[in-house]
Amino acid sequence: xxxxxxxxxxLGATVRYDGRHNLLEHxxxxxxxxxxxxxxxxxxxxxxxxxxxPAAETQSRFPIxxxxxxxxxxxxxxxxxxxxxxxIAREHGCCCALMKAYSxxxxxxxxxxxxxxxxxxxxxxxxxxxxxxxxxxxxNEYELDExxxxxxxxxxxxxxxxxxx
Numbered sequence: 001x002x003x004x005x006x007x008x009x010x011l012g013a014t015v016r017y018d019g020r021h022n023l024l025e026h027x028x029x030x031x032x033x034x035x036x037x038x039x040x041x042x043x044x045x046x047x048x049x050x051x052x053x054p055a056a057e058t059q060s061r062f063p064i065x066x067x068x069x070x071x072x073x074x075x076x077x078x079x080x081x082x083x084x085x086x087x088i089a090r091e092h093g094c095c096c097a098l099m100k101a102y103s104x105x106x107x108x109x110x111x112x113x114x115x116x117x118x119x120x121x122x123x124x125x126x127x128x129x130x131x132x133x134x135x136x137x138x139x140n141e142y143e144l145d146e147x148x149x150x151x152x153x154x155x156x157x158x159x160x161x162x163x164x165x
Contacts (some may be wrong), residue, residue: 001037002154005089005097005131007106008042010141015042019052022100024141028148029098039092043105043127046088047081049074058104059114061123066104069116078105082127089136095154097131098147101140108138 008015011033012023032038045051054068056078066078082105089097099106107125112118123129128138139147 001035002095002151003039003092004032004037004147004151005039005041005085005092005094005099005136007098007100007103008040008045009100010098011038011040013040013042015045015051017044017051017053017055022141026144028144039088039094041085041088043081043085043125044078045081046084047077047079049077049081055116056104057112057114057116058123058125064126066126067114078126081105082130085127086130086134086136089131090134094136096147096150097128097136097138098144099125099128099131099138099140101142106138106140108132108140108143 009022010024012021014021016022054072056066056068056074059065059067064075066075067073099108101107102111103125104111105125105127108128110120111123111125113121124132131138137150
């Protein structure tokens with residue numbers, strides 16, 4: 001059965017920058033958890049950042065620069081966390097990921113623009129980007145239906161492939 005990498009905060013782990021979580025209570029997630037399909041990871045803590053920690057945003061993508069509002073450079077920790085997250089996904093054979101929207105690590109479509117004003121830009125966070133780069137599709141908590149469709153299509157494809165053999 002396909003494994004799904006999930007941002008730890010969405011599973012209730014208190015790893016957010018402010019020491020809280022983003023627990024996502026949804027029947028699909030509960031079913032996947034019961035089936036043993038979920039692999040939990042927090043790129044930021046994997047990269048060595050403490051909880052709580054200052055909020056961080058991506059200042060620049062090329063070259064990558066992620067800082068706090070006070071200018072503290074967290075880029076090395078974010079990059080290390082992205083690599084560790086990708087390693088975990090690969091080690092567990094994850095076919096996809098469910099990650100926290102808008103996070104400088106986990107956001108799959110949009111992240112904060114670096115001004116600490118709530119403005120967004122169309123870009124993935126560093127961990128989401130690393131997963132996508134290695135062929136692992138990333139969904140966010142607002143895309144659970146799309147994730148379920150992706151998993152159903154994979155199952156249907158594998159069933160047809162098995163029948164053809």
